Amino acid sequence: MTRGTSSVGTGVVAASAKSEAAEVAVKGNGWTGLIPIAIGILIALVLHFALPAPQRSYNTQILQIIGIVIVLAVSLNIVNGMTGQFSIGHAGFMAVGGYTAASITYYGSMLLWGSTTKHGGFLGSGDWLFLGSCLAGGLVAAIAGYVVGLPSLRLRGDYLAIVTLGFGEIIRVVLQQTGPLIEDVEALRSVGLKQLVPPPLGGSLGFSGIPKYTNLFWVYSILTITLVVAYRLKSSSAGRSMISVREDEIAAQAMGVNIARQKVTAFVVAAFFAGVAGGLFAHSTGTVSPKDAGFQQSFDYVIMTVLGGRGSISGVTLAAIFLTVLPELLRDFEQYRLIVYALLLIIMMLVRPQGLLGIHEVWEMFNRRRRKAETSGSDVSPAEVGP
Amino acid sequence: MKSSTEGLTAKSGVIAGGAASGSDALLDVREIGISFGGLKAVQKFSLRLPRAGLYGLIGPNGAGKTTVFNLLTGVYQPDSGEIQLGAQRLGQGKPHEITAAGIARTFQNIRLFPSLSVLDNVRLAGQLHNRHGLLSTVIRSRGYRREEEQLRQRSLELLQIFELQDRADELACNLSYGHQRKLEIIRALATNPKVLLLDEPAAGLNPQEKLALAESIRQIRDRFQVAVLLIEHDMPLVMKICERITVLEYGITISEGTPADVQNDPRVIAAYLGAGLEDA
Numbered sequence: 281m282t283r284g285t286s287s288v289g290t291g292v293v294a295a296s297a298k299s300e301a302a303e304v305a306v307k308g309n310g311w312t313g314l315i316p317i318a319i320g321i322l323i324a325l326v327l328h329f330a331l332p333a334p335q336r337s338y339n340t341q342i343l344q345i346i347g348i349v350i351v352l353a354v355s356l357n358i359v360n361g362m363t364g365q366f367s368i369g370h371a372g373f374m375a376v377g378g379y380t381a382a383s384i385t386y387y388g389s390m391l392l393w394g395s396t397t398k399h400g401g402f403l404g405s406g407d408w409l410f411l412g413s414c415l416a417g418g419l420v421a422a423i424a425g426y427v428v429g430l431p432s433l434r435l436r437g438d439y440l441a442i443v444t445l446g447f448g449e450i451i452r453v454v455l456q457q458t459g460p461l462i463e464d465v466e467a468l469r470s471v472g473l474k475q476l477v478p479p480p481l482g483g484s485l486g487f488s489g490i491p492k493y494t495n496l497f498w499v500y501s502i503l504t505i506t507l508v509v510a511y512r513l514k515s516s517s518a519g520r521s522m523i524s525v526r527e528d529e530i531a532a533q534a535m536g537v538n539i540a541r542q543k544v545t546a547f548v549v550a551a552f553f554a555g556v557a558g559g560l561f562a563h564s565t566g567t568v569s570p571k572d573a574g575f576q577q578s579f580d581y582v583i584m585t586v587l588g589g590r591g592s593i594s595g596v597t598l599a600a601i602f603l604t605v606l607p608e609l610l611r612d613f614e615q616y617r618l619i620v621y622a623l624l625l626i627i628m629m630l631v632r633p634q635g636l637l638g639i640h641e642v643w644e645m646f647n648r649r650r651r652k653a654e655t656s657g658s659d660v661s662p663a664e665v666g667p
Numbered sequence: 668m669k670s671s672t673e674g675l676t677a678k679s680g681v682i683a684g685g686a687a688s689g690s691d692a693l694l695d696v697r698e699i700g701i702s703f704g705g706l707k708a709v710q711k712f713s714l715r716l717p718r719a720g721l722y723g724l725i726g727p728n729g730a731g732k733t734t735v736f737n738l739l740t741g742v743y744q745p746d747s748g749e750i751q752l753g754a755q756r757l758g759q760g761k762p763h764e765i766t767a768a769g770i771a772r773t774f775q776n777i778r779l780f781p782s783l784s785v786l787d788n789v790r791l792a793g794q795l796h797n798r799h800g801l802l803s804t805v806i807r808s809r810g811y812r813r814e815e816e817q818l819r820q821r822s823l824e825l826l827q828i829f830e831l832q833d834r835a836d837e838l839a840c841n842l843s844y845g846h847q848r849k850l851e852i853i854r855a856l857a858t859n860p861k862v863l864l865l866d867e868p869a870a871g872l873n874p875q876e877k878l879a880l881a882e883s884i885r886q887i888r889d890r891f892q893v894a895v896l897l898i899e900h901d902m903p904l905v906m907k908i909c910e911r912i913t914v915l916e917y918g919i920t921i922s923e924g925t926p927a928d929v930q931n932d933p934r935v936i937a938a939y940l941g942a943g944l945e946d947a
Contacts, residue, residue, distance in 0.1 A: 308812075313806045512805055516804045523782075528778050532791075534740060535855075536763045536792065537791070545801065
C-alpha cells in the first residue's frame, strides 16, 4: 500500500482543505493595483498647477516641506514602528540620498548643459535628470541601509539604537571632510584625480547651488508612492512578517519567518525612501549640509513615529504634519520650541503611551467603534480559568 | 523541488498511526544532546515518531523537556546526534527553515502576536510557503492578490474547524486564556506541519477544557494526519491519549514505552515520588 518513495513528504495536510485547486476569484486585472498611485499623482498635478510656486509663496513652501517630512517619517516607521527595530540614524540615510542626488544634478547639468541652472520646463529634460538623481540617491541610501541593517541581526534595543546613531554621525563627519565644490565648467571638464579625492561635495559649508527642481508635483507624487507602498506592505504577508518580528522574534521564527531577512528588508526599504526624500530636500532648498545628517534631525523623525503610534501610517502622517506646522506657528517663540516639544512628548507618554493612534489607522478606529457598538453585550465568553 | 514531491506524495497512502514499526519513522531523532557550560541539559535523547503517531514526553520540572523541543525546532543546535525528518536531515537548520521543513510547535507560555488579529496570527503562519515577493506586494499583482485571498480563505477555514471564526478580527491579546491556547495550536497547524510539538497545551485549563483538549488533539492527529509529540504534566491526559511515552529526568531518558509500561516502571515512579522507592 505504501509506496517506497513516500518517505519524502508525508501526506500530512489536510490535503483536501488546503489544496491549491481552490481557485479564488480576484477582482480587477494587473493594472488595478496602480489606481491609487494614479489618483495621487493626479492630485499632485492639481496642487502643482493650482498653487503658486514654492519660491514665491511661503505657504506652498511649507506644504512642500510637509510632504518631504511625511516621506521621511513614514519610511522610518517601517523600521521603528512595523519591524520594531529602534533606528535613530534616519537623517543619515536622507543625507546620503540628498548628497548623491545633488551631485548628480549639479555636476550632471554642468556637463550636459554647461550651467547649474534649471533646464527645461515641466517634465523637461532637467526634470528627468532630477528624477533619476533622486532614484539614484534612494538606491545609494538603500545600500547604506543594508550595511546598517546587518548589525540589527545581532543587536537589539538600545544597542542597535547606538549603532544607527553612530551611522548618522559618521556620515555627518565624513561629509564635513569633503572637498570644495567645483563651480566652473572648464575646471570640471579638466578635472584630475586630485580634485576628486576627497570628493568635491562642499565640505563643512555644505553643498549649495543645487538646481531647485523640487516642486509640489514631485513631492506629492513621491509621497503618494511612499504611502501606498507603506500601506501595502503593512497589510500584506510581507508586512505581517515584519510586524511579527516586532511582536515576538522567537514565535516569529517558529512560524517560519526569516527574521534576519525581515529586519534587513525593513532597513533597506526605509533607507530607500529616506534617500529619495533627501533628493527632494536638496533640490527644494538648493542646499544640503553635513548637519542635515546629524542626530537632531533624526530625532525629529523618531518623535513623529512615537507620537503617531508605532506602525500606524496615518498616525505618523498626522504627527509629521503637526510637528512641521507647529514650529512655523511658534516661529515668534523660536527659543521655546524644544521646550514645547519636550512637554508634548512627556504629556503624550503619560496620557497615551501607545501614540496618537496606537497600532491602528484612522479609518480602523471608526470601524472598530462601529463594530463594538454592534456586538456589545452579545458575545460574553464563558469564564475561563487562568493560570 | 521539495514542495513538488510533497504534492506528489500527498495523496499516496498514509500509514496509520499507532504501531511504531521502527523502519519508517517520520521523525527520527538519534542520540541528540546539548550542554550549557557544564550542565548537560539533555543527553542521548532518541525518538522515533511515526506518521500520525501521538507520543508523549514527560518528566519532572527541569528535566529538559522543553530543551528537547528547542533542539528539535532549531532554537538550540545539538552538540551531538542527528535529527531526520522523512528523508531530510535537519541537524543545524535555523528555526524558520525547520518550520518550513515541517516541524511546528506551540509554546509553554503562550507566545501569540498580541497586537495582531486572530486571523492575522493564523495568516502569518500560513504564509510560510508564499511565493510572491516584495515587488508584487507593492504593485499588488494579480498573482499576489490571488495568493493572499487563498491564504485568507485557508486561514478562515482553519479557524472555522476550531470554532474561532467569529473572533477572527479580534486582537489576539483580547482572547480568553483558553482561546489563546487554542489559537496557538491553530497557528502551528497553519504552517502545514508533518510534526506538531505541543508544549504543555493543558496548562491552566480547567477539567472540562482538558477533556475537550484531549479530544481535539486526537482529532487533529486524525484529520491533519500529523504526528504529535506532547509535553504535558497532566498525567491522566497523557496516559489517555498517548501511544508511547518517553520519560526524562535530568536530561536523561529513564523510560520509554506504552503508557502502561511507563506507569509501572520503578524508575519513573522513583523520579516522580522520590528516590526512597528504589530501596523498596
